[in-house]
Amino acid sequence: MMLVPVTYKGGIYQHDIVEDLIEDLGGYVVQKHILAQEVVLQCFVPRDDIELIREISRPLFGEVTDSPLVGTEIAIVSMSLEIHHLPHPSCDIAEYVRRLGAKSNMVSLARGPGKRIAGLNDEERDVINEHDIAVYLLGNFETCIEYKMPTLRRGIEVPIVLCGGPDIEVLKKIIDPPVDGYVGNVGRFMRRTKEADQLDKLDEIVAEITRVLEKKRDEIAKDPLSVSPARLMGVIREKIPEILDVTSPTPLTVQMAGLRVKLPYDTFAERLRHIEIEDGIQLGDIAEVHPSRMRDYILVRVLPFSETNTVI
Template sequence: MYIPLLFTGGVYRHDEIEDLVDDLGGFIIQKNFAQTEVTISFIVPEEDVEKIREKAAELKGEIKEAPLVGTEIAVVVPTISIHHLPHPSCDIAEYLRRKGAKTNMIGLSRGVGKRIAMLTLFEKKLINEHDIAVFIFGNLRECITKKFDLLKDISIPVVVTGYPHLTPPEGVEYVPGIGRIVGKFSRESDIQLLEEVAQRVRKLVEMRRSMLGDFDFPPFYIKAEIEKQIPEVIEETCPAPITVKLDGLRVKLPYNKYSERLRKIKLMDTYLGDISRIFPSVIANHTLVKLALK
């Protein structure tokens, strides 16, 4: 059994963590640099977790469990204009990242106002490419109730936040107490609300994982093989050139140029194209790999 973990520490000697993960038969999922600090999400066999903790302590770094490693989550706000800026979208997105998720912020082009709020076809397709969507609404009960209509065309599990206590539609996880604010979420009560959002997301992730079942090859293994067999992807300057998802991967390479090479990725005695559907994302120059179940 693999355990997902998050290492945070200095850039100096961080490669020793990566080497140890590789030696233990684990897999690096994502690596992010922020000036002199690095954050690495990875998975290792359960029996080797203590070895990772010892190495992190030697490097004066920190190890945390990261239950959302290997997920891509859309954080959806009505708009990123000044009208809706006082909302905790960045706090929620960052908190989910600290749990290991790859988050993408999506601001709607027509999300303002209860009467005219809508999702464009592009926005629907983009949100549905993710594993989970977190919709951040505001303070008004009537407005939030009306905007639940936006979720009808969303095919992935959804978490909604808003200020009032209310009953959401069936199948929607709702977290009350989070409305439009003018400051940062920093109090203990604020952190509890962020943790509640993370727990609801984790619940949906675990539920979806159980529904998906097993694949012939897990996404994190395929990520490692793509990096070996198409080394150009490592040179991409975008964050997380290969994003591991619950049912596949997002490869940030142009579909027209790389789709055939992706299909010919060798996986022991088979090819990636034989066990997956490979198709273009609605985001230009991104390619999606959706794995077939056993």
């Protein structure tokens, strides 16, 4: 059964019918937002059943759209939190990918700006590595990008999409070894992205992120995960009810090959490891439970089939 990420948008009235349907079909609701009279569900559903969901939600005026970024956690790496980079373009991009279902976190570097003085510390490196992909938002000058990029990517193991002011060909030429994705002509700017051409640029960034993530998905598919992170999310929610009291917008953040559990590591890690998923298989058998560098959260990394010989 091939699960695909989609977004359901509809009225609050009888939306539980759609939610139940998704679960009955074997899908998972990753995020649920209720905004006044509207409900937005970001979910994974079986590819063959999308039409059925559309059919059933039609009388409720529900809308099902493809959302390739659902179930991913993206690090938007901004060079600083100064007025120079915020709210444009960093927040604009972070917000735009969020609209398409991704959970984006803004990672701002303590010493990101400048040319010679730019640097990346170990905490920043580890936090970026906890995400599925890192989107680097750099400046307008190719000289600076060429000079500082080797420093800023040191130790980064996740795919990088680089956004910078120069043209895409120039970016490709100056970055060595190459990164996974490039978007040119998006450097530092100090105006809101609201014109059609600026929105096209945001779409281009999303397209590039999607392309790189698809590649990563294909890699994962070659050695499938022992359990789907979305399923793990449901199990944790059921077995550790304390997660329901967490006020964070996404207490369980689904990633492509794991999930972030926003509970203190010291208190909950052992309990988490011993959760039974199915037929006596515990979470600790098929996933690694690490302390996250982000606050005192827990990071669960699901192991691939080749390491556990189990798929549930």
